[in-house]
Amino acid sequence: MAHKFEVQNKNKFLKNVYIIILCAGKGTRLRKITKKIPKPLIKVKNLDNNPILFYILNSLVKAQVKNFAIIIGYLGHKIASFISSLSKINQFENLNIQIIDSEGQYKHGPLYSFLSIQKNNEIFQQNKVYLVIPGDTIFQTSYFQRLIDFIINNIKILSKYPALFYRTISLEDLQKELGFEEQKLISTIKTKPFQNQFLDKIVTKKLMDYNKEKKINQIYPTFLLSYQSVRKIINITKSFDGTSIKQVINYLCRSGDKVYVKKLQRKYLFYDIDNDKNLERVQKEKLKG
Secondary structure: OHHHHHHHHHHHHHOOEEEEEEEOOOOHHHHHHHOOOOHHHOEEHHHOOEEHHHHHHHHHHHOOOOEEEEEEOOOHHHHHHHHHHHHHOOOOOOOEEEEEEOOOHHHHOHHHHHHHHHHOOOOOOOOOEEEEEEOOEEEOHHHHHHHHHHHHHOHHHHHHOOEEEEEEEEHHHHHHHOOOOOOOEEEEEEEEOOEEEEEEEEEEEEHHHHOOOOEEEEEOOOEEEEHHHHHHHHHHHHHOOOOOHHHHHHHHHHOOOOOEEEEOOOOOOEEEOOOHHHHHHHHHOOOOO
16 A cells, blocks of 8 residues: 555656756757757667657656656757657657747757746646756666656755756766767866755866866756746846856856755766767767666
8 A cells, every 4th residue: 555655646746747858959069960950869879779859758758757848949840740750659658748949049048948938838837847958968767767756755855946966976987988078068066165965056167177186076967947946047037148057057056046966876877969979979889777
């Protein structure tokens, strides 16, 4: 009986969780490919030659999530057609997948792509929790399960604060993981003095610029936001000139708001597909669950 109650409780929480997948950008650093297809639809050999977006959806299905909003912009009709083709073959038939057209807002940056959820009254309402992820990044499947477990067990935290996740990794291991791509931009976190569970700021710089550090606290490119947090961000944008969610998170911290951070003990792998080198590497890499 206890197990049945836990399952029912989990399903109850998950009804209010929406996965927001950002698929609107142009992917200019891969323009030879993205001239014809959006980055989330790039096929990867080691993912059974499936598109990145398919892999993301499949990974989250394994984490028992059912509600999705896919934000489209550049070549968005191709992503909409892809999702439609999945439904025709009854792939992911039990999912609630909604397409939101950013209508050009993506040109102002991923923050404004994300804020397109305001247009959907089913998604943008009280008691909802949003897991925001990029549609061009490959994560280990088990990473998503870890996030969903966190959501279910930390509803009170999420009702008060945005949440980020990070891993502590040696610079040497990170260099190996990234194929010693020195120009790669890496985002790390600094926590508040004597309050390690709260963010001080996110720092983004090239891998080569971390050469004096033995270990870094690398952020995972995912964000957990409550409806209340999004409302606050919307108000901020009226006097804010940033373009990314990371920038607005830093703005919140500078304004005195608290942002919760969680260190994950397991170093889940993820691959940003920013350029030709990244894509070539991930095509060869054996991806882990």
